[in-house]
Amino acid sequence: MEEMKRFYVDRRLCMGCKTCELRCAVERGSVTKNLVTAVQEAVKPRARVFVHSDGEKPVTIHCRQCDDAPCLRICSTGALQMDPETGVKFIDSEKCINCWMCVMVCPYGVIAPATELHTAFKCDRCFQMREPYCMAACPTGAIQLLTAKEIEEKLRELRSETMNNPV
16 A cells, blocks of 8 residues: 555645535535536535634645544444555445444544435545545645655745744
8 A cells, every 4th residue: 555645735825715615515415516506406515625714824624534543443334444545534325324433533523424314424535536626626726635754844844934934
C-alpha cells in the first residue's frame, strides 16, 4: 500500500465560499447529480465535507482518515471498512444498521447520521474517483491531498512565515 495521502487545507487560500460543500452534496449526495434538480429531490443532498469558521478564517473539515480509526474498530457489522489499496476508511451503507456508534466515537465529529437514508455518512476522499470532488471544485486550490511529509513541510513553511511576519 502506498503512503496514505490526507487532506490539507491551506487556510490562507480558503475563502469560505462553500463550493466544496455544494459540489460534494450534488455529486455524492444526490440522485440526479445536477444542482438544479438535486434541490428538488425528496431526500435533500448532504455534503460529506463542511466549511466552518473560527470567526476569522474559514476552513473545510474532512474525515481525518485516522491511522487507528475508532470508528472502524467499533463498527460491529463491518459497514465501516478500509480500502486495502488506499487505506481510506469508508461506509458500506448496505451493512449499516443505524446504531450510530461510529458517530459517537469519532474524535473529530465528521461522521453524521443520515436517518432518512438509514446509514451513517462521512467523507471517503472520493477514493473511487480520479480526484475528490471538493478538491476539484475549490476555486483557489486550498484543498490539497498530500503525504504526511508534505503536510509537515507545509506546516514548517507556515510557522516560518508566521515567525518572520508577526501580526
